[in-house]
Amino acid sequence: METKNQEEEEQLVTPWEVSAEKGGKIDYDKLIDKFGCQRLDQSLVDRVARLTGRPPHVFLRRGVFFAHRDFSDILDAYERGQKFYLYTGRGPSSEALHLGHLVPFMFTKYLQDAFKVPLVIQLTDDEKCMWKNLTVEESQRLARENAKDIIACGFDISRTFIFSDFDYVGGSFYKNMVKIAKCVTYNKVVGIFGFSGEDHIGKVSFPPVQAAPSFPSSFPHIFSSKDDLRCLIPCAIDQDPYFRMTRDVAPRIGYHKPALIESSFFPALQGETGKMSSSDPNSAIYVTDSGKDIKNKINKYAFSGGQDSVENHRKYGANLEVDIPIKYLGFFLEDDAELEHIRKEYGTGRMLTGEVKKRLIEVLTELVERHRRARAAVTEEMVDAFMAVRPLPNMFN
Amino acid sequence: MGYAKEQLLARLQELQIDFAQYEHPVVLTVEAQAKYVGHMKGALSKNLFLKDKKHRFYIVSALADMKVDLKVLSQRLGLGKGGLRMAPEEALGEILKVPLGCVTPFALVNDSARHVCLLLDQGFKSQECCFFHPLSNDMSVAINFRDLDKFLNSIGKTPAYVDLEANPPVGKDQPPDLAGLVPSDAVVLPDPSEKIASSQGLEKNHISVNNKPTATAAKAVKPSNASQKERSDSAVNLSSSFGDPEKLVEEILEKTTSIVLSEVKEENMEKYQEQLGTMVSNSIRKQLSLELKSILSMFKNTSYTEGFYAGTHRQPKRM
Numbered sequence: 001m002e003t004k005n006q007e008e009e010e011q012l013v014t015p016w017e018v019s020a021e022k023g024g025k026i027d028y029d030k031l032i033d034k035f036g037c038q039r040l041d042q043s044l045v046d047r048v049a050r051l052t053g054r055p056p057h058v059f060l061r062r063g064v065f066f067a068h069r070d071f072s073d074i075l076d077a078y079e080r081g082q083k084f085y086l087y088t089g090r091g092p093s094s095e096a097l098h099l100g101h102l103v104p105f106m107f108t109k110y111l112q113d114a115f116k117v118p119l120v121i122q123l124t125d126d127e128k129c130m131w132k133n134l135t136v137e138e139s140q141r142l143a144r145e146n147a148k149d150i151i152a153c154g155f156d157i158s159r160t161f162i163f164s165d166f167d168y169v170g171g172s173f174y175k176n177m178v179k180i181a182k183c184v185t186y187n188k189v190v191g192i193f194g195f196s197g198e199d200h201i202g203k204v205s206f207p208p209v210q211a212a213p214s215f216p217s218s219f220p221h222i223f224s225s226k227d228d229l230r231c232l233i234p235c236a237i238d239q240d241p242y243f244r245m246t247r248d249v250a251p252r253i254g255y256h257k258p259a260l261i262e263s264s265f266f267p268a269l270q271g272e273t274g275k276m277s278s279s280d281p282n283s284a285i286y287v288t289d290s291g292k293d294i295k296n297k298i299n300k301y302a303f304s305g306g307q308d309s310v311e312n313h314r315k316y317g318a319n320l321e322v323d324i325p326i327k328y329l330g331f332f333l334e335d336d337a338e339l340e341h342i343r344k345e346y347g348t349g350r351m352l353t354g355e356v357k358k359r360l361i362e363v364l365t366e367l368v369e370r371h372r373r374a375r376a377a378v379t380e381e382m383v384d385a386f387m388a389v390r391p392l393p394n395m396f397n
Numbered sequence: 398m399g400y401a402k403e404q405l406l407a408r409l410q411e412l413q414i415d416f417a418q419y420e421h422p423v424v425l426t427v428e429a430q431a432k433y434v435g436h437m438k439g440a441l442s443k444n445l446f447l448k449d450k451k452h453r454f455y456i457v458s459a460l461a462d463m464k465v466d467l468k469v470l471s472q473r474l475g476l477g478k479g480g481l482r483m484a485p486e487e488a489l490g491e492i493l494k495v496p497l498g499c500v501t502p503f504a505l506v507n508d509s510a511r512h513v514c515l516l517l518d519q520g521f522k523s524q525e526c527c528f529f530h531p532l533s534n535d536m537s538v539a540i541n542f543r544d545l546d547k548f549l550n551s552i553g554k555t556p557a558y559v560d561l562e563a564n565p566p567v568g569k570d571q572p573p574d575l576a577g578l579v580p581s582d583a584v585v586l587p588d589p590s591e592k593i594a595s596s597q598g599l600e601k602n603h604i605s606v607n608n609k610p611t612a613t614a615a616k617a618v619k620p621s622n623a624s625q626k627e628r629s630d631s632a633v634n635l636s637s638s639f640g641d642p643e644k645l646v647e648e649i650l651e652k653t654t655s656i657v658l659s660e661v662k663e664e665n666m667e668k669y670q671e672q673l674g675t676m677v678s679n680s681i682r683k684q685l686s687l688e689l690k691s692i693l694s695m696f697k698n699t700s701y702t703e704g705f706y707a708g709t710h711r712q713p714k715r716m
Binding site for chain 2: 132134135137138140141151154155156157158334370373374377379381382384385388390
């Protein structure tokens with residue numbers, strides 16, 4: 001396990017902090033090297049398409065989900081007829097969700113539909129209560145509010161279980177937490193997560209909570225006799241430390257190691273070096289933004305890789321590496337051919353920033369509108385149903 | 398109909414709650430009340446009935462001499478600086494079912510008040526007992542805070558005691574400390590004098606509460622029919638159509654036919670000729686796939702939820 005104490009110059013990626021090397025971008029190759037996970041290469045993407053009988057998700061095609069651990073084992077087992085379940089989660093720290101928050105959920109929904117497998121979603125209200133110093137009630141409230149946006153991503157209620165830690169921890173889940181905790185020394189958590197003598201014991205004992213859902217016996221009401229079931233965890237790469245710890249523990253307590261499929265970070269509107277922050281509403285597009293807000297934010301704040309004058313732009317073309325609208329289109333424009341065309345035209349200067357932004361605004365507005373509509377369909381009863389401790393018959397059909 | 402004073406008193410007795418009652422002429426203010434019971438054992442309370450911009454209601458019940466700063470309270474609840482104001486008179490009758498000058502925590506016994514948030518002055522805890530009106534102004538009931546809690550618990554409300562003198566800073570790193578108490582449901586009254594915003598950006602909380610699918614009509618807010626006047630039509634159609642196959646089919650056909658009509662035109666007929674059919678089909682697939690999947694997922698989830706609710710609320714078979 002690596003130590004958290006980085007030299008000032010190096011990039012820093014932990015579950016609580018992400019920063020690039022001074023003024024630069026995150027170096028994902030270095031990250032993969034450092035963390036020790038694998039690159040998700042084209043052959044795996046093609047294999048997914050073959051096994052699921054449908055085109056791979058746009059995030060796979062564009063390399064948004066770019067790293068993994070043991071994903072090929074999951075695919076091998078799947079080919080042999082052995083299913084798996086999905087596990088993802090959210091730390092409900094603020095009411096407003098932005099597009100970056102939706103990325104792992106959009107991908108997880110695709111995985112659920114493509115492989116026809118069940119999903120558990122953990123809302124770590126206890127974590128936010130501890131780290132963000134929220135009251136218990138407030139964090140529970142936020143968890144429920146966030147659940148509505150998550151449900152709006154289109155998960156299948158007949159194979160999805162959403163739970164909040166404050167509600168669900170106990171019973172078999174807690175038994176697994178203790179089994180996990182017994183395998184991780186204090187020194188190890190300090191090493192992985194960088195805790196200090198000043199950190200309260202709540203933080204120190206939290207990692208098993210995020211690890212437990214990786215094991216099917218944590219959900220006896222769903223996976224009653226399937227202790228052998230594998231788990232696949234779609235998450236952003238900064239969550240890797242939690243699951244490195246979990247994978248280390250798994251064989252020692254007789255379970256499969258959970259597999260991971262990891263995404264890169266979603267860039268802030270102001271550019272890769274900018275930080276997306278909930279206190280700056282202009283650093284991201286929120287699911288509550290109106291068409292007007294989206295148009296305004298993209299036009300005014302989206303960092304452009306275009307040249308400063310039309311002549312220069314026609315001459316030199318745009319810098320696609322730093323252009324945010326192009327990056328966002330990479331995430332959300334489904335049509336590969338159209339994206340390629342835009343990249344070519346913009347890169348050579350034939351297309352102007354305004355046109356690219358206009359297309360992006362269309363794409364985002366449609367997405368946000370669809371989400372908002374789905375969100376409006378989510379009632380309190382629906383949240384209760386998703387969060388009810390109930391069996392999921394037909395979860396593999 | 399709202400609870401009457403006698404029913405309330407009977408309830409308190411049933412719950413074996415200790416209280417003292419004093420009859421007096423009708424009073425509309427704390428000062429007037431003080432004339433009759435001010436010398437008795439017990440602290441007088443002042444009770445404010447408030448509402449926020451999202452039509453959520455609050456009762457703030459405090460010791461009579463406590464200074465309640467609405468601006469501070471508004472911030473602490475996460476409603477911004479001017480988010481709280483006195484509720485209109487009609488709301489008193491509609492929601493609390495009490496007359497003017499009679500706001501009281503006891504009013505929460507009424508079903509119409511189930512979404513009202515009650516904030517109690519921490520100061521009550523240090524008093525032997527406090528005076529509240531029992532749903533009418535011609536009587537005052539003295540009750541200890543523990544007994545009041547017992548009553549509130551019996552009607553399914555969790556008592557929330559607040560230090561009303563506190564003025565904690567609210568900012569980026571200090572979330573509003575009382576935000577957890579804000580009711581998640583909003584009650585919309587047929588209020589012709591107030592214009593409810595029905596803009597494009599539909600308020601997410603309101604839609605999910607005010608236009609519930611029919612299976613959960615039991616929990617629906619009473620004036621939801623009236624509120625449809627103020628809401629834009631699309632809002633009403635939105636959520637009520639999610640569980641309705643006919644409406645959904647209509648919507649799907651509408652979208653499909655509009656694509657067909659827009660693509661089958663002169664220039665395309667010339668361009669594609671026999672291939673026009675293929676081209677239109679591809680167009681439909683491309684434009685509608687995601688949309689239709691989304692609509693049908695919502696339909697499935699809505700149906701499941703309705704079934705789940707019915708299942709969890711079913712009565713055991715009568716033997």
